[in-house]
Structure formats: structure tokens, C-alpha cells
Amino acid sequence: MDTTLSIAKRLEALGNPTRLSIYRALVRAGDGGLTVGALQERIRIPASTLSHHLRALVGVALVTQERQGTTLICRANYPVMNGLVVSAVSIPPSSP
Amino acid sequence: MDTTLSIAKRLEALGNPTRLSIYRALVRAGDGGLTVGALQERIRIPASTLSHHLRALVGVALVTQERQGTTLICRANYPVMNGLVVSAVSIPPSSP
DNA sequence: ACGGTATTTCCAGAAATATCGAATGATTGG
DNA sequence: CCAATCATTCGATATTTCTGGAAATACCGT
Numbered sequence: 001m002d003t004t005l006s007i008a009k010r011l012e013a014l015g016n017p018t019r020l021s022i023y024r025a026l027v028r029a030g031d032g033g034l035t036v037g038a039l040q041e042r043i044r045i046p047a048s049t050l051s052h053h054l055r056a057l058v059g060v061a062l063v064t065q066e067r068q069g070t071t072l073i074c075r076a077n078y079p080v081m082n083g084l085v086v087s088a089v090s091i092p093p094s095s096p
Numbered sequence: 097m098d099t100t101l102s103i104a105k106r107l108e109a110l111g112n113p114t115r116l117s118i119y120r121a122l123v124r125a126g127d128g129g130l131t132v133g134a135l136q137e138r139i140r141i142p143a144s145t146l147s148h149h150l151r152a153l154v155g156v157a158l159v160t161q162e163r164q165g166t167t168l169i170c171r172a173n174y175p176v177m178n179g180l181v182v183s184a185v186s187i188p189p190s191s192p
Numbered sequence: 193a194c195g196g197t198a199t200t201t202c203c204a205g206a207a208a209t210a211t212c213g214a215a216t217g218a219t220t221g222g
Numbered sequence: 223c224c225a226a227t228c229a230t231t232c233g234a235t236a237t238t239t240c241t242g243g244a245a246a247t248a249c250c251g252t
Contacts, residue, residue: 004116012111014184016210017104024100027187036229046212051230053210070219070228085181088110091123112240132199142242147200149240166198166249194252201246209238216231222224 003087010060010084018045019053026063026076033066033075103183106156106176114141115149119158122172129162129171 014020025042026034034042040050054074057063061080066073110116121138122130130138136146150170153159157176162169 004120005113008111008113008116011107011116015104015106015108015111017101018210020100020104020107037227040229047229048213048231049211052212055230067219070226072229081185085185089177089181114240133197136199143199144201144243145241148242151200163249166196168199195250197248197250199246199248202244204243205241207238207240209236211236212234214232216229218229219227221226 006060007084007087010062010080011088013056013060013062016053016056018043018049019057022050022053023057023062023076026074029075031075033073035068035071035073037071039074099183102156103180106158106180107184109152109156109158112149112152114139114145115153118146118149119153119172122159122170125171127171129169131164131167131169133167135170 014023021043022039025039036047036050036054039054040047043050054063054065058065058074062077062084064075064077066075110119117139118135121135132143132146132150135150136143139146150159150161154161154170158173158180160171160173162171
């Protein structure tokens with residue numbers, strides 16, 4: 001019903017260069033994913049900033065997280081991205 | 097070279113609910129496109145606000161404009177959107 | 193040139209985002 | 223329990239984005 005909104009939220013999440021870099025790093029990492037620490041080494045931004053961006057990506061389900069002891073593993077959520085792509089490309093029926 | 101950036105810019109442009117509505121209205125309109133005025137009737141926002149959003153979409157080439165007398169016809173730029181989708185889905189090689 | 197319609201630019205205020213150091217919380221191994 | 227490591231939250235600032243009324247501009251027909 002609010003398709004447009006959830007699509008926009010995901011696009012907005014990916015629309016920040018830093019967050020897009022994070023997402024792409026996770027795509028590159030594949031199914032193994034990356035810990036927040038590993039991500040920090042690659043992206044090279046302060047931990048707090050990274051944490052905020054990760055929260056945004058997780059909030060729209062583009063990224064999932066799994067605890068493993070003291071570390072957190074982050075993974076790109078492919079099905080959600082595929083759905084987003086389909087939604088973005090397909091011709092919308094009408095409304096908003 | 098700045099792939100990530102230009103992708104991010106386009107995603108950001110579509111990441112605003114109002115702009116996404118505008119873009120979708122243009123997709124619905126098809127090859128005929130819509131004048132700015134027609135767009136305003138559908139989206140129902142002040143002309144100046146609409147103009148700002150259109151400028152953003154045109155600025156990243158997701159929308160094209162063609163003058164026709166006193167009116168401006170806006171059209172969704174499909175090739176750019178297709179390119180964006182491909183970029184977003186394909187696994188990036190490395191770097192930022 | 194004038195009047196009218198279509199659209200953009202100017203301006204400004206409100207709201208949202210991005211950033212990051214410092215403090216805090218969580219979890220495990222010893 | 224303590225120390226250590228990994229990560230998040232707090233607090234504060236700087237920057238950007240969004241919004242829309244008013245004024246300006248563009249283009250046509252007469």
C-alpha cells in the first residue's frame with residue numbers, strides 16, 4: 001500500500017556514497033559477510049559513523065546482522081535488493 | 097572512476113518520496129511524457145517545489161525535458177534507469 | 193509591444209542528515 | 223569478577239535538504 005515509501009526509503013539508504021560503499025563491500029564479501037571491524041578497515045571511517053550508517057541499512061533490511069560472540073557479522077540482503085530493483089523498474093499501476 | 101558517486105547521486109535523487117512519485121508518474125505516462133503542469137496536477141505540490149525536484153532529476157539524467165512552445169515536456173530516461181539498475185545489482189570489482 | 197499562461201529563480205526558515213569524540217554497553221576468556 | 227575487545231549510544235556541531243511564497247523569466251498569440 002505504501003510501496004512508494006518503502007522503495008524510497010531503500011533508495012535513500014543507498015543514496016549516500018558512504019552507505020553505498022558499505023553495501024558494495026558487503027556484496028563483494030559474499031555470503032561470508034564482514035564483521036563491523038573488517039568493514040571499518042575497508043571503509044576507513046570512525047566506528048561511530050559506521051555504526052550509524054549500518055543502522056540505516058539494517059533498518060531498511062538491505063543488510064542483515066548476526067552476532068558471533070563479541071563480533072557482529074554483516075551481510076548484504078540480496079532478496080531485498082532484487083525486490084527493490086524489480087520495483088524500481090516495473091511500471092507502477094497508478095495512485096501516489 | 098566515480099562510478100560509486102554517480103550511482104549514489106541517482107539513487108539519492110530517487111530516494112525522496114516526492115521525486116520517486118514524479119519519476120513514476122513519468123514512467124506511467126510513457127513515451128508521451130508529461131508537461132510540468134500536468135505533473136503538478138497529479139502530484140499536487142506547489143510549482144516551485146516541483147521545479148526544484150525536477151531540476152534534481154534532470155541533473156542526474158533520470159529525466160529529460162523538451163520545450164514545446166510555452167510548455168515543457170518531461171520524460172523518464174529509461175536507458176539511464178536501466179544502467180542504474182545494472183550497476184546497482186552487479187558485483188563491483190574492488191576499490192571504494 | 194501587450195497580456196496571458198507556463199515555469200523557474202530568489203529568498204529564507206524549518207527540518208533532517210552526516211560526522212565524530214567520548215562515554216557506555218555487551219560479550220568472552222582467563 | 224576483571225580485563226580486553228568489539229560495537230553502539232550520547233551529545234554536539236556543521237552541512238545539506240526540503241519547502242513554498244513572491245518575484246522574475248520565457249514563450250506565444252494577437
